[in-house]
Amino acid sequence: METVILVIGVIGTISLMLFMSNQWLGYGKGNIVMTLDEHYTNLNEYVPAILTKLYEDGKSAHYLGDRKFEVNGKRYVLVERTVPIGRVPTQQTVLMPDKK
Structure with a gap:
């Protein structure tokens, strides 16, 4: 037992x-998770890279400001994380549904 x-x-x-x-x-x-080719520290470079990736994935998207996006008519908030992938620290982009 x-x-x-x-x-x-x-x-x-x-x-x-x-x-x-x-x-x-x-x-x-409901999250949109992306791993981009480069590591971005500047939001002015990061946002266009996110939008490009979303467009490549066939999604309609635009940046609303203050780390908020609208993707296919739904609002999302940008959360970035650094996670180990194969022991290499990698920046992961997560768009979480905006609860407001």
């Missing part, structure tokens, strides 16, 4: 860790 409880606990912990890592990486419901 103790072994069953231990196995269930381990499986539950692993499942929770996978779920939280997906949320941390931005793969939540």
Whole structure:
């Protein structure tokens, strides 16, 4: 009986860790996740790169200002993260639905 409880606990912990890592990486419901070719520190260069990527993906998009975008008629907020991909720090662009 103790072994069953231990196995269930381990499986539950692993499942929770996978779920939280997906949320941390931005793969939540309704998010648009992109990894661009370059790392951008200047918003004046970053925004056109995001818009170009969205256009390439066949989406209608424009920048509203203050890190907010409108993509296919829905409003999104820009959140950027640096995540390790293959042990290399990579800038990940996440557009999260605007809750306002």
